[in-house]
Amino acid sequence: MAGCKGGLGGEAPHVLAVDDSSVDRAVIAGILRSSKFRVTAVDSGKRALELLGTEPNVSMIITDYWMPEMTGFELLKKVKESSSLKEIPVVIMSSENVPTRISRCLEEGAEDFLLKPVRPSDVSRLCSRVLR
Amino acid sequence: MRNLRLSSHSRRAALGDRGRRAHPDEVVAVGGYLDEQFCQVEDLQDDASPNFTEEVVTLFFKDSARLISNIEQALEKYPKDFSRWDAYMQQLKGSCSSIGASRMKSECMSFRDCCGQGNPEGCMRSFQKVKREHGALRQKLEAYFQLVRQAGPAGAATRPV
Numbered sequence: 001m002a003g004c005k006g007g008l009g010g011e012a013p014h015v016l017a018v019d020d021s022s023v024d025r026a027v028i029a030g031i032l033r034s035s036k037f038r039v040t041a042v043d044s045g046k047r048a049l050e051l052l053g054t055e056p057n058v059s060m061i062i063t064d065y066w067m068p069e070m071t072g073f074e075l076l077k078k079v080k081e082s083s084s085l086k087e088i089p090v091v092i093m094s095s096e097n098v099p100t101r102i103s104r105c106l107e108e109g110a111e112d113f114l115l116k117p118v119r120p121s122d123v124s125r126l127c128s129r130v131l132r
Numbered sequence: 133m134r135n136l137r138l139s140s141h142s143r144r145a146a147l148g149d150r151g152r153r154a155h156p157d158e159v160v161a162v163g164g165y166l167d168e169q170f171c172q173v174e175d176l177q178d179d180a181s182p183n184f185t186e187e188v189v190t191l192f193f194k195d196s197a198r199l200i201s202n203i204e205q206a207l208e209k210y211p212k213d214f215s216r217w218d219a220y221m222q223q224l225k226g227s228c229s230s231i232g233a234s235r236m237k238s239e240c241m242s243f244r245d246c247c248g249q250g251n252p253e254g255c256m257r258s259f260q261k262v263k264r265e266h267g268a269l270r271q272k273l274e275a276y277f278q279l280v281r282q283a284g285p286a287g288a289a290t291r292p293v
Binding site (some may be wrong): 021023024030033066095114115 | 178180188191194222230
């Protein structure tokens with residue numbers, strides 16, 4: 001699979017993957033790495049925000065929608081409300097095809113909404129659209 | 133539900149990038165238990181992650197065992213709490229979907245249907261089927277990875293032709 005082009009200095013784009021499921025985390029991280037992204041995978045929105053506070057060069061966030069304590073939608077809102085984080089593209093993943101959920105996320109500023117199981121072709125599509 | 137049957141030619145083609153060739157006599161019948169998503173997971177395996185598939189499957193069985201235990205406890209402690217039962221089963225179904233465990237996923241969906249119908253007996257029956265499929269899948273995949281390990285980098289287990 002063709003990889004994404006690097007950002008400044010030719011470095012691979014850094015993607016933050018957020019999913020409370022260890023299986024899904026492993027799969028999405030594997031897909032992203034095979035597309036030549038640099039990946040950090042965390043298990044909660046809380047941990048994602050902690051990392052975003054210390055890691056300045058996150059190119060994209062890809063998060064599960066349905067997580068305990070903080071949903072992917074709530075994480076999306078917090079990112080978009082933050083002056084320092086709002087430019088980071090956020091992609092939501094969900095195993096359920098709920099049109100109102102999808103439109104709500106897109107209206108809140110999500111770049112895309114992927115149905116699980118996520119495929120490498122979904123990530124390839126993201127690369128060209130989301131990472132400019 | 134698609135039966136997962138790859139010809140030895142397709143298998144060689146799929147494994148060609150990883151430099152492995154199929155051994156005709158190494159056949160593991162995982163057909164019917166797994167769908168295309170499992171192939172997608174296998175395709176992520178490379179020299180940098182040579183055991184990726186087995187690692188993901190290990191995570192799956194660890195996660196699924198926990199979820200099954202949660203459901204079992206919920207069935208006992210929270211009678212007719214269909215919402216709670218469904219929420220746990222939704223998680224299990226998601227994990228099944230992620231690795232392509234199609235038969236087990238199908239039984240998870242049946243359980244959720246019974247929750248939706250408010251049918252506790254149906255839920256109990258479905259749950260037993262989920263557990264049976266879980267056990268059967270574990271056996272199949274253990275056998276599959278055993279053969280993959282025995283085959284080593286020069287060969288590979290093939291699924292039935």
